Amino acid sequence: MKDLGFPRSRRLTKQFEYRKQYRTGLKASSEYLTIYTCPVEGRKGKVGVVASKKLGKATERNRIRRVLKEIVRTNQHSIIEKADIVIIAKPRALTLPYGELAQELFLLLRKSGAS
Numbered sequence: 228m229k230d231l232g233f234p235r236s237r238r239l240t241k242q243f244e245y246r247k248q249y250r251t252g253l254k255a256s257s258e259y260l261t262i263y264t265c266p267v268e269g270r271k272g273k274v275g276v277v278a279s280k281k282l283g284k285a286t287e288r289n290r291i292r293r294v295l296k297e298i299v300r301t302n303q304h305s306i307i308e309k310a311d312i313v314i315i316a317k318p319r320a321l322t323l324p325y326g327e328l329a330q331e332l333f334l335l336l337r338k339s340g341a342s
Contacts, residue, residue, distance in 0.1 A: 239275030248263040255317060255338045259320040263312070272311050274299050276316070277294045277313060277315045282316060291320055294339055306341070
């Protein structure tokens, strides 16, 4: 069985890591999500999830952040092996069910070449 933990070493945690993604990463966008991907060499990729106050109250932001992290966690062996990824949720993402949100994320990852 594959390890499905999501340790701190697989997450973007520092502000400078996010800034680097925004500056140098490839951007792919849809009406629900925006992602920035940047290829990495010599290590496994990291992921970060952003949910701004534009999404609504804290409970809504935390829910979408949890859902996106769960999608990444359960599919991490195929998603974040080759690239660092920043996932930004847009307000319309709150209306999508889990399965459709996962499909949207995978579509953007394929579009950006990270998956």
